[in-house]
Amino acid sequence: SPPSLRLCVNGxxxxxxxxxxxxxxxxxxxxxGLNGPKYGCGLxxxxxxxxxxxxxxxxxCVIPAGGxxxxxxxxxxxxxxxxxxxxxxxxxxxxxxxxxxxxxNGMVMMAAALLARDPCADEAAIRRELSGxxxxxxxxVEIVRAVLRAAT
Ligand code: FES
Numbered sequence: 001s002p003p004s005l006r007l008c009v010n011g012x013x014x015x016x017x018x019x020x021x022x023x024x025x026x027x028x029x030x031x032x033g034l035n036g037p038k039y040g041c042g043l044x045x046x047x048x049x050x051x052x053x054x055x056x057x058x059x060x061c062v063i064p065a066g067g068x069x070x071x072x073x074x075x076x077x078x079x080x081x082x083x084x085x086x087x088x089x090x091x092x093x094x095x096x097x098x099x100x101x102x103x104x105n106g107m108v109m110m111a112a113a114l115l116a117r118d119p120c121a122d123e124a125a126i127r128r129e130l131s132g133x134x135x136x137x138x139x140x141v142e143i144v145r146a147v148l149r150a151a152t
Contacts, residue, residue, distance in 0.1 A: 003082040005065055010078030013016035020066020025049045027065045028075055035077025036105050047133035049073050078104045088112045088150045095146035099137035106133045111147040119152050
């Protein structure tokens with residue numbers, strides 16, 4: 001059986017029996033049942049799988065689980081709850097920024113990381129931050145509006 005890894009996810013320690021080379025995204029989804037992060041391209045190119053590693057946005061599909069032992073991993077589930085959404089989640093709901101929703105995990109995680117380090121981010125900064133996250137529905141205008149709403 002594969003060696004077990006200790007991962008700190010959303011504030012709790014989890015022992016998972018996976019190879020250190022297993023992609024973090026697969027571990028989150030398959031072993032921990034965290035389906036907020038999505039599998040889009042699997043190549044680090046679309047952003048659907050974004051999580052925070054020690055508060056910094058990262059693409060979980062190309063991060064080996066063994067590389068984030070001892071780091072603080074936050075998935076969408078750890079950002080906010082239905083009863084108490086993160087301000088970015090609240091703003092996405094208020095602006096009805098979702099269409100199919102597949103890209104939203106990445107958009108929300110990127111925006112949350114941006115606003116954590118720059119709470120007054122302007123539209124240009126938001127556009128720059130989200131430019132590498134693909135949305136096939138073309139809802140970028142609503143998404144940027146939502147992030148602007150969450151910025152102070
Ligand atoms: Fe990870 Fe596309 S699924 S970047």
